Amino acid sequence: MIRITTLAGRRVAVFGLGASGIATAKALVEGGADVVCSDDSAAGVEAAAAAGLKTADLKDANWAVFTVLVLAPGVPLTHPAPHWTVRAARLAGVDVIGDLELFCRERRLQNFDVPLVCITGTNGKSTTTALTAHLLKEAGRDTEVGGNIGTAMLSLGEFKPGRHYVIECSSYQIDLAPSLDASVGVLLNVTPDHLDRHGTIENYAAVKAQLVLGAARAVVGVDDKYCRAIAEKLIATKGADKVLRISARADAECDVGADGGKVVLRQGGATTEIADLAGVGSLRGAHNAENACATAAALLSLPQPLTAAEIAGGMKTFPGLAHRMEELGHQGRTLFVNDSKATNADSTEKALLSFPRDIFWILGGKPKSGGITALTPYFDRVAKAYLIGEATEEFAATLEGKVAFDRCGTLDAATAAAARDAAAASGEPVVLLSPACASFDQYRNFEVRGDAFRALVAALPGISMKRGGA
Known part of the structure; x- marks a missing residue:
C-alpha cells in the first residue's frame, strides 16, 4: 500500500466505494487523515464499513470541514451533470481530486x-x-x-x-x-x-x-x-x-x-x-x-x-493479456484465439485484420448499434462464421450471401463446430472468438465468456495449450 501522508491530520471525504475507492480511503487513513466515506449505493457503504472505515451520509454534511473530496473515477465530474457531491464541494471551495x-x-x-x-x-x-x-x-x-x-x-x-x-x-x-x-x-x-x-x-x-x-x-x-x-x-x-x-x-x-x-x-x-x-x-x-x-x-x-x-x-517473451487476441493453443494446424474483449465491431476489425485468411469466426452475443456491417470489407478473410446469442438473426442477415455461417446458439456448440471445420481445412486455419458484441445475454462479462471459451478449447482432443489449460 502507498500511504498518503500529504493529508495527515486533515478531514477528507471519499465518495465512490468500489475497489479503488476503498483502497484510497485505506491509504489516507494509514497516512493519518480523518476520512469519511460515502456512496450512493448501500452495498458500497456496507463494504467500506466491513473494511473498518468510517462512513456517513454526506448529503447534510458541513462541507467546509473537508480539505478535499476524493472522487472515484466512475462518478460524474462534469457530464452529463456534476454529481451532487461535486456541486456541494465546489460551493464550499473544496478541491475535487482522485486517487491519481x-x-x-x-x-x-x-x-x-x-x-x-x-x-x-x-x-x-x-x-x-x-x-x-x-x-x-x-x-x-x-x-x-x-x-x-x-x-x-x-x-x-x-x-x-x-x-x-x-x-x-x-x-x-x-x-x-x-x-x-x-x-x-x-x-x-x-x-x-x-x-x-x-x-x-x-x-x-x-x-x-x-x-x-x-x-x-x-x-x-x-x-x-x-x-x-x-x-x-x-x-x-x-x-x-x-x-x-x-x-x-x-x-x-x-x-x-x-x-x-x-x-x-x-x-x-x-x-x-x-x-x-x-x-x-x-x-x-x-x-x-x-x-x-x-x-x-x-x-x-x-x-x-x-x-x-x-x-x-x-x-x-510477452504473453499478452487474457481475452485480448490471446493465443490459447493449437489442435494440429489450427490456432485458437480468445478475443472475448472485442465487444464491438471496431475491436473485432483489428482481430480480422490480424489474419489474412482461413478464419473460422465465432461471433454474437448482445449486439451493439450498427452490428457488424462495418466489417463487410473483411469478410473475404472468413472461411465460415458461427453465430451465438441474441445477435444471431441480425448477424445472419448481414452475412447472408457473403460468408457461410451456422446458427449455433451457444458458445460450446460454436466451438465444437468451428474446431471440426477448421481441422478439415487446408493452410493455417484459426478459430477466432471475436464476438463484436457484449456478453450480457449469456455471460456476466467478457472475462467469463473468454474463460468459458478457454475451458472449451482446453477440453478438445489433441489440444496443445499455451497457458496451461483452463
Whole structure:
C-alpha cells in the first residue's frame, strides 16, 4: 500500500466505494487523515464499513470541514451533470481530486527516484501498460503496475528508490489529477468514446492531453488528427527532444514506427531497428504494432532508458493479456484465439485484420448499434462464421450471401463446430472468438465468456495449450 501522508491530520471525504475507492480511503487513513466515506449505493457503504472505515451520509454534511473530496473515477465530474457531491464541494471551495492526484502528490513529497510511466489512449492502453511493465521486469527493474488495468494504484507497493511504476490512466482518472507529472506520459490515440462523460470529442481529447502536457517526456501517437495536434503543441512548448511521435503506419512522419513487422527508431536521418515482432503472436496486427512502438518509445524515454536489446528480448517473451487476441493453443494446424474483449465491431476489425485468411469466426452475443456491417470489407478473410446469442438473426442477415455461417446458439456448440471445420481445412486455419458484441445475454462479462471459451478449447482432443489449460 502507498500511504498518503500529504493529508495527515486533515478531514477528507471519499465518495465512490468500489475497489479503488476503498483502497484510497485505506491509504489516507494509514497516512493519518480523518476520512469519511460515502456512496450512493448501500452495498458500497456496507463494504467500506466491513473494511473498518468510517462512513456517513454526506448529503447534510458541513462541507467546509473537508480539505478535499476524493472522487472515484466512475462518478460524474462534469457530464452529463456534476454529481451532487461535486456541486456541494465546489460551493464550499473544496478541491475535487482522485486517487491519481493523491499518488502524484505523495510521490513528490517523498522525493524518491521513482520513475513513473503513465499510459492513456482510447484503444490499446491495457496492452501497452502490460507490455511496458513486462519489459521493465524482464530487464530486472523493480516494477509495480496498476491503475485502470486492475490493481488500484494506491494498493501498489510503497515508494522506494529505483522502483518503477507503470500506470494505466483512464480519461476519468486524468480529469481528477490536475498536477499529474509522469516521468514519461504516453498518449496512444483518440477516437470518439465516453462522450456521455466529456460532452464532446474535443473535451475528451483535451483531458487525454493533460497526461502528456504535464509529463517530463512525452510519447504521442500521430495516426489521428487529435493526437497529431497534441504532438505539435508539445513539440512547440517542450521542444522536439522531449517528445517522441509514434505510428503504426510505415509512411508516417514519426520517431518510433512500424516498418515491415519491425519497431524502428528514426532520428537524424537514420533508421535503427529496435525490435522484430515476427513470430510474436501476442503482438499480432497493426494495432499491436502501435502498442509495441509506444512501449519502445516510453522505455527509451526513461531517465535510465532500456537498451534496444532489452526491449527486443522482452517483446519476444510477452504473453499478452487474457481475452485480448490471446493465443490459447493449437489442435494440429489450427490456432485458437480468445478475443472475448472485442465487444464491438471496431475491436473485432483489428482481430480480422490480424489474419489474412482461413478464419473460422465465432461471433454474437448482445449486439451493439450498427452490428457488424462495418466489417463487410473483411469478410473475404472468413472461411465460415458461427453465430451465438441474441445477435444471431441480425448477424445472419448481414452475412447472408457473403460468408457461410451456422446458427449455433451457444458458445460450446460454436466451438465444437468451428474446431471440426477448421481441422478439415487446408493452410493455417484459426478459430477466432471475436464476438463484436457484449456478453450480457449469456455471460456476466467478457472475462467469463473468454474463460468459458478457454475451458472449451482446453477440453478438445489433441489440444496443445499455451497457458496451461483452463
